[in-house]
Amino acid sequence: MGTTKKKSDVLIIIPAYNEADNIENIVDEITTGYPQYDYVVVNDGSSDKTAKILKKRGYNHINCPINLGIGGAIQTGYRYAKEKEYKIAVQIDGDGQHDPAYIEKVVAPILADEADYVIGSRFVGDETEGFKSSTTRRIGIRFLSGLIAILCLRKIKDVTSGFRAVNKFFIDVFADNYPIDYPEPEAIMDAVMRRKRILELPVVMRERETGKSSINLKRSVYYMIKVSLDIIVCRISYGIRR
Template identity: 50%
Template sequence: MSSTISALIIIPAYNEAECILTTARAVEAAGYDYVIVNDGSHDETLEICKENGLNVVDLPLNLGIGGAVQTGHKYAQRYGYSIDVQIDGDGQHDPKYLPSLIKAIESGADLVIGSRFLNHSTGFRSTFFRRIGIGWLSKWIKVLTGKIITDPTSGFRACGERAIDLFCESYPVDYPEPDSIATALRKGLNVQEIPVEMRERQGGVSSIGGFSGVYYMVKVTLAIWIACMNRYVQ
């Protein structure tokens, strides 16, 4: 694969047969290299990738979103990409924002988050209860790090070399986005946000809902606290 831009797009995919081809073709049309990380899908995700000549790394077991994304970071590191960008395989993230994320990295940021909550975005923002949870995590990160992150659960993120190296060494397994932000801030990385608009998922089912949503909030809250408290015991 080739691109005029030294950036790799990471597309973690678990049971995304409905929209993985559309997502990959959109990234190709935008002119970027990409890797799909098939995280042990039980549907036809892998078959669709192979049949259509998509660049895919197949994980034989489901590692969870954290393991899939870390695989993408390790791929970027191995093949010499100085920037990588994570997007969801379900079509929520619009490739038109990729240049803005990459530009922010090139301007000095280590980790850039695409936020739905800057500049009063009119795009899809998820349910009311999820927005409450996002608000709680945002406040929790601010209390522990002093940094305001308006959209800590966003999976639309770009990493520079320092963040890639950090996340290749260690990356949270479950629901990693808020936890990894706290870790990056603790390590002194420059974390920024840019405004983006997101779309409703084009297929598949979210892994967070019902009781799993409660588990998510408890686990991530504790994980952020532990990540931030580590600075005082190291």
């Protein structure tokens, strides 16, 4: 598990929790269409057949002994990237919503030393294309985007996108410390406060074909309250430090 020989400087991190219906499609799409990249699937204590599929297919993977949550799973991937000395890491969800065809696009600015942190965004470029999520969640995304803009004077439109690429600096940072619950906005806040080069590029996302999101209305309310408070606390802590 997680021992495939390194052949690239780019690692694709694929967190997966109960993605038995989707994981083969996304890994096969990457290994067939984009074999120039390395990948690791982080099985986050799945209770379905995800672990059996990963083992049977011989996919490069790490099995978490318990469910760590999305933040813990991603941090596990970053720790692997740091240990193997990758220069760039790309996050792609295990549900197939992120199209691997855009990996080269989000990696290119880092390779060209034009960015440290690249976000694959649903809300820049042609907003008529691709899957945008529900109306309720789009409202929440706009709220968090506005909150970060007010606190940091930096506008990021798609603050909850899990499709991201980062350089070696952030691999090291996230391997040591990564937000646990709903980490995407908090990780962006951290990057903004570190004054690093953040770039948002348009990507077209796909709707989940099977299974369902773990985010329901109750969890969405909890999400908004918790993340908003965490963002404010994070901003205050950076203000004190600087």
